[in-house]
Amino acid sequence: MISVITNGVLFGLLLAVMLGPVFFALIQNSIIKGFKAGIYMALGIAIADTAYIFLMYFSVKLFENNDVVSFWMGAAGGFIILITGIMSLRKKSVKLEEQQVNTQRSNFFKQFAKGFILNGINPFVLLYWLGVMTLVTKSYQYDQAEIIVFFTGIIATLLITDFSKVALSHRLRAWVTPRKLNIMNKIVGVALILFSFRLFYHAFEHYN
Structure with missing residues (x-):
């Protein structure tokens, strides 16, 4: 179970x-x-991710006993993660804009909705979760309990890191330089490409 948490x-x-x-x-x-x-926006982002995870879980479970569909889902999941990795490698750096701090009272629903909608309408987020769900069910072959632990680890990590971004936002603005962004993009891209190769391998192994 430790390895499941680590992967999450x-x-x-x-x-x-x-x-x-x-x-x-x-x-x-x-x-x-x-x-x-x-903080409110980060919560909205996390809820959108959680909703997509549930959607992808039931979508994958619907076809888990169909070998042909399982193969194509594995191949499609690998392709999605591969494309996401390549896009990360090719992504150009941008710099955060300098703006004045608005100290007016924040509206919980407005900021929560902003995070939820911004994350929810991005089709690449949906495709990313489909790729990850396919990876854990077809390649890692996690059972239901392990899937819950895995995705709980992901969401908990996202919340902790997003809260940290919020707390350190002013320092991050100074830290986010084009050179550092390029390095981060390349690290993420290479890691995702490696995960996609693993999914391709298990999909074709299952097919054979």
């Missing part, structure tokens, strides 16, 4: 440092609106 934390860290619109929006919102607004 690892995937959580990979997702936490993916430099997509959610990463920058969370830091930007924390700088402009303040600490509470950032």
Whole structure:
């Protein structure tokens, strides 16, 4: 079970440092609106991820006894993670904009909805969770209890790292340089590509 938790934390860290619109929006919102607004937004992001995880779990379980569909889902999951990794390698760095801090009282629902919608409408988030769900069910072959532990580890890691981003948002703005962003992009990209190869291997092994 320790290895399951470790894998969950690892995937959580990979997702936490993916430099997509959610990463920058969370830091930007924390700088402009303040600490509470950032926390509310982080909770909205986590709930959107959790909803997608449940959706992908039941989607994968629906076809788990169909060998042909399982093969294609494994291949599709590997392709999704591979493309995500390549996009991370090719992603260009951007710099956070300088803006004035707004000290007005934060509205919980508005900031929560902002995080939920921003994360929820991104099709790559849905595809990413499909790839990860396929990986843990087809390649790692986790049972139901292990899947729960794995994704709990991911969400817990995401919440901890997102709360840390919010708390350190002003320092992160100074730290986020193009060179450091490029390094982070490449590390995440290589890791995801390696995971995609593993999923391809198990999909074709199952097919044979």
